[in-house]
Amino acid sequence: MTAIIEVAGLTKRYGTKRGILDVSFQVQEGEVFGFLGPNGAGKTTTIRLLMALLHADAGTARIAGLDVWQQSIAIKRLIGYLPGELSFDPNLTGGQILEYFGHLRGGVDQAYLKQLIERLDCDPSRKFRQYSSGNKRKIGIIQAFMHRPQLLILDEPTSGLDPLNQQEFERMVKEVRADGRTVFLSSHILTEIEQTCNRVAIIREGQLVRVGLVTELKDIKRHELTITFASEVPLDAFQGLDGVEQVELLADGRTLHLSLQGGADAVVKTAAQYAVVSLISHEPSLEDIFLRYYESDGQAAKEASHVV
Incomplete structure (x- = not known):
């Protein structure tokens, strides 16, 4: 070409x-x-x-x-x-x-x-x-x-x-x-x-x-899921699932906040085993994604506001 x-x-x-x-x-x-x-x-x-x-x-x-x-x-x-x-x-x-x-x-x-x-x-x-x-x-x-x-x-x-x-x-x-x-x-x-x-x-x-x-x-794509269940769910059911980088159980004991890389198929299938009240997906800003990805490579995060 x-x-x-x-x-x-x-x-x-x-x-x-x-x-x-x-x-x-x-x-x-x-x-x-x-x-x-x-x-x-x-x-x-x-x-x-x-x-x-x-x-x-x-x-x-x-x-x-x-x-x-x-x-x-x-x-x-x-x-x-x-x-x-x-x-x-x-x-x-x-x-x-x-x-x-x-x-x-x-x-x-x-x-x-x-x-x-x-x-x-x-x-x-x-x-x-x-x-x-x-x-x-x-x-x-x-x-x-x-x-x-x-x-x-x-x-x-x-x-x-x-x-x-x-x-x-x-x-x-x-x-x-x-x-x-x-x-x-x-x-x-x-x-x-x-x-x-x-x-x-x-x-x-x-x-x-x-x-x-x-x-x-796909190796930099990140998104976050917040899933609220009808009752308490075991945290370890979601830890280690394909694509899951971090799982946090919120104070009510029924809501999980998950950080994902790639697809959410494994998380959705696991969540379907319990009574789901709501599921919210959020894609972080590109700057958030970059900060997380490149900081993991040892690059310092810097303010980009002065870049034209």
């Missing part, structure tokens, strides 16, 4: 604040590549560098063999870009914004554009300032997809979308991949990356901590 994105030693600093440090990865043509990390980890900085909106302090970045800073105009002809924050003219309608971008790109397939608008249930007649955050996101997604670019670079694309539109977006991404085109997608949501991507780079505190297949994420 041919690499469409090549990043080597990319570094960007903001004075005393850290942006990203020595980031290197490749994205192959025809794949959906996830860029995963908690908010403030450096995902947007990396994307802005790829889009030549920022200039790196060190390192190189190439798209389709072209230098992202020296040949940025040629690169932009190949790309559909969705920024993390949209700044379209608030007094234009959604339709006018899409028409403007269509002309900018030398014309687009109007039938395909209409199809995208219908699929995302978007009303193009309203002014951009009248849209909710989710509807603004729809306009951004449509303008990124509508010219069928060779490469899509999408920064937190489902932010603000309702579940139905999130599912439709996932179908659109799969269609792009089936067409042999490439998607680079950033997210702080582990499940979103699992559902849409085949490879992933994980960034934390401005540095890549791993690059690999999405299937390899």
